[in-house]
Structures are given as structure tokens and as C-alpha cells.
Amino acid sequence: MANHNVRGWRRVVHAFGYSMKGFQACFRYEEAFRQEIFLLIPLVPLALWLGENPVERALLVGSLLVVPIVELLNSAIEANVDRVGPERHELSGRAKDIASAAVFSSIAFCLVIWAIILVPKLG
Secondary structure: OOOOOOOHHHHHHHHHHHHHHHHHHHHHHOHHHHHHHHHHHHHHHHHHHHOOOHHHHHHHHHHHHHHHHHHHHHHHHHHHHHHHOOOOOHHHHHHHHHHHHHHHHHHHHHHHHHHHHHHHHHO
8 A cells, every 4th residue: 555655756656556556457357447448459549540630639549548547437436335335325326326427428528529520521
């Protein structure tokens, strides 16, 4: 866990290690995160190819990257709720549903960005 006595570059190195553990845990235990990462593999190069200028490329790639970022937060919320206990509780369900809605919103955001940039190029 976090060591509050670590300062400077050692703190950055430790924080990086914790972040990598988080990526590994999410990839290992969360199928949705794995699916999103596997979709990024072909979509990021496609976004770089389809974008006509740096701004379009940044929007296309950035909108893709928002989805797994929100999925990481969703997974963290779900893990925390599940840690509290297995019994059903209205607030636990609400927290999970809201986090899931955030993932859905990030996917919708991505689709809207891609449509705004690419649909005019089709016509």
C-alpha cells in the first residue's frame, strides 16, 4: 500500500508501480476492460489514419481512450462495493448502476465524436 514516507522520484516510481498493478488487475478480472483494450488495438491506428489533421486525430483517439479510463473507475467502484459485502443493498446497486451509466456515456461520447468527424466525409 501507499508509503507516506516516500518522497520525490521514489514516490513517482512507487505510484507508477501501483498504477501498473491496477491495470493488471482490471485486465485480469474485468472482461469489459479486456474487450475495450482489444478494440483499441485496431481502432487507434484507424483513428490516426482517418483523421485529416492533428485535431481530428486527437479527438478520435482521445474519445477512444476515455472509454477504458471510465471502465477503470467503474471497476474500482464495483470492487469497493463488492468488498463491503455480498448482500444486496439499494445504495450498492445504485452506485454500480451509476458507474455503469458512466461507461455507457463514455461509449456514446466516443460514437458521437466519430460520427461528427467521419459522417461528413462519407457524403
